Amino acid sequence: MEPRGRKISIIGAGAVGTAIAYSALIRGVARQVALMDVNAEKVAAEVLDLSHGLEFVPRAAVTGGPDPSVCAGSDVILFTAGAKQKPGQSRLELAEATIALTRTALPPIVEAAPDAIVVMVTNPVDVVTYAALKFTGLPRTRLFGSGTVLDSSRLRFLLSEHCGVSVQNVHAYIAGEHGDSEVPLWSSATIGGVPLLDWEPLPGREPLSAAARESIHAEVVGTAYRIIQGKGATNYAIGLAAARIAEAVLADEHRVLPVSTLLDEPVHGIADVCLSLPTVVDADGAGRRLPVSMSADELAALRASATTLQDLQRRFGL
Structure with a gap:
C-alpha cells in the first residue's frame, strides 16, 4: 500500500543521492521518494535499507530502479548523477564527463516526468545546469541548479x-x-x-x-x-x-x-x-x-x- 501525494525522484544512488533521500524522508518532504541509478543492485539495496526505516518517519514510500520510468509522476527531480570529485580536483575539472552524462541521461527522465521541476545538484552545478537547459529545452524557471x-x-x-x-x-x-x-x-x-x-x-x-x-x-x-x-x-x-x-x-x-x-x-x-x-x-x-x-x-x-x-x-x- 503506497501513499499518494507529492513525489520526488533522485537520479543517482551514490553518497549525495541517498543523503537527499534520507533527508527528505526525515523532514517529511514528500509522500513518495524514488531513486534511479544504472546500478540496479545498488539502487535496490538502497531502497530496501531506506524502506526499513519508514516506521520512524512521516508516512512515505520508497521505490527505485535503473529505468527512467521510476520517475513517472514526479513533482520534483533532483539530478545527482555524475563523475565523483577526487581529492584535490576542482569542481570545474569534472565538467566534461558530467556534461556528457547529462546529455544522454536527462532527456529520457524529463520525458518520463514532463511536469516535474528539475533541480541539478551534480557538480560543476552551474555549467551542468546551463548544459541541461540546452539538452532539455526546459525554461529556466523549471530547471535550475542547487547553486550556492x-x-x-x-x-x-x-x-x-x-x-x-x-x-x-x-x-x-x-x-x-x-x-x-x-x-x-x-x-x-x-x-x-x-x-x-x-x-x-x-x-x-x-x-x-x-x-x-x-x-x-x-x-x-x-x-x-x-x-x-x-x-x-x-x-x-x-x-x-x-x-x-x-x-x-x-x-x-x-x-x-x-x-x-x-x-x-x-x-x-x-x-x-x-x-x-x-x-x-x-x-x-x-x-x-x-x-x-x-x-x-x-x-x-x-x-x-x-x-x-x-x-x-x-x-x-x-
Missing part, C-alpha cells in the same frame, strides 16, 4: 561560530559560482537585523574584521576539498540543502534561496550564464531574482565569477 544554497549555509554557520549567535539569526548569501570564484555578499548580510558590517562583537568574541571575513570566505571555499580529502565525498549537508529546495517547491513556499538560474536577460550587466543569486522558489520553480544591493567590489567579483563560468561553457561548446 550549501555555500550560503556554510557561510552562515561560520559567521554564527565567530560571532557567538544562533545560525538561524544569520542572514548572508554567497553569489556567483558554486566553486572557487564564489562571492560572499557582505554588504547585504545581517545578524538579527543588524547589518553585518556594523556588528559589534559580543563580550569575549573577536571583531568581525576584514581579515576575519577573508578567513571565513576562504574556509567556505576550501571546506569541501577538506571534507573530500577526509571522507571521500560531501553528502550530509548537500543532502539537507537539496531536500530543502525540493520542500520549497512542493510546499509552494516562495522561499528565497540562492539557486543557480540562467540569466537569460542581463543582470548587473551579466547574461547567458547560470549562476546563483537570491531567488524566490515556489511551486512554479525558480522565479524572480531579488535585486540585492552589492558593493563595487562584490559586483566586480560577481562579474569575474560569471566570466569564469562563461569561459568553461565555451570550452565545451555550450
Whole structure:
C-alpha cells in the first residue's frame, strides 16, 4: 500500500543521492521518494535499507530502479548523477564527463516526468545546469541548479561560530559560482537585523574584521576539498540543502534561496550564464531574482565569477 501525494525522484544512488533521500524522508518532504541509478543492485539495496526505516518517519514510500520510468509522476527531480570529485580536483575539472552524462541521461527522465521541476545538484552545478537547459529545452524557471544554497549555509554557520549567535539569526548569501570564484555578499548580510558590517562583537568574541571575513570566505571555499580529502565525498549537508529546495517547491513556499538560474536577460550587466543569486522558489520553480544591493567590489567579483563560468561553457561548446 503506497501513499499518494507529492513525489520526488533522485537520479543517482551514490553518497549525495541517498543523503537527499534520507533527508527528505526525515523532514517529511514528500509522500513518495524514488531513486534511479544504472546500478540496479545498488539502487535496490538502497531502497530496501531506506524502506526499513519508514516506521520512524512521516508516512512515505520508497521505490527505485535503473529505468527512467521510476520517475513517472514526479513533482520534483533532483539530478545527482555524475563523475565523483577526487581529492584535490576542482569542481570545474569534472565538467566534461558530467556534461556528457547529462546529455544522454536527462532527456529520457524529463520525458518520463514532463511536469516535474528539475533541480541539478551534480557538480560543476552551474555549467551542468546551463548544459541541461540546452539538452532539455526546459525554461529556466523549471530547471535550475542547487547553486550556492550549501555555500550560503556554510557561510552562515561560520559567521554564527565567530560571532557567538544562533545560525538561524544569520542572514548572508554567497553569489556567483558554486566553486572557487564564489562571492560572499557582505554588504547585504545581517545578524538579527543588524547589518553585518556594523556588528559589534559580543563580550569575549573577536571583531568581525576584514581579515576575519577573508578567513571565513576562504574556509567556505576550501571546506569541501577538506571534507573530500577526509571522507571521500560531501553528502550530509548537500543532502539537507537539496531536500530543502525540493520542500520549497512542493510546499509552494516562495522561499528565497540562492539557486543557480540562467540569466537569460542581463543582470548587473551579466547574461547567458547560470549562476546563483537570491531567488524566490515556489511551486512554479525558480522565479524572480531579488535585486540585492552589492558593493563595487562584490559586483566586480560577481562579474569575474560569471566570466569564469562563461569561459568553461565555451570550452565545451555550450
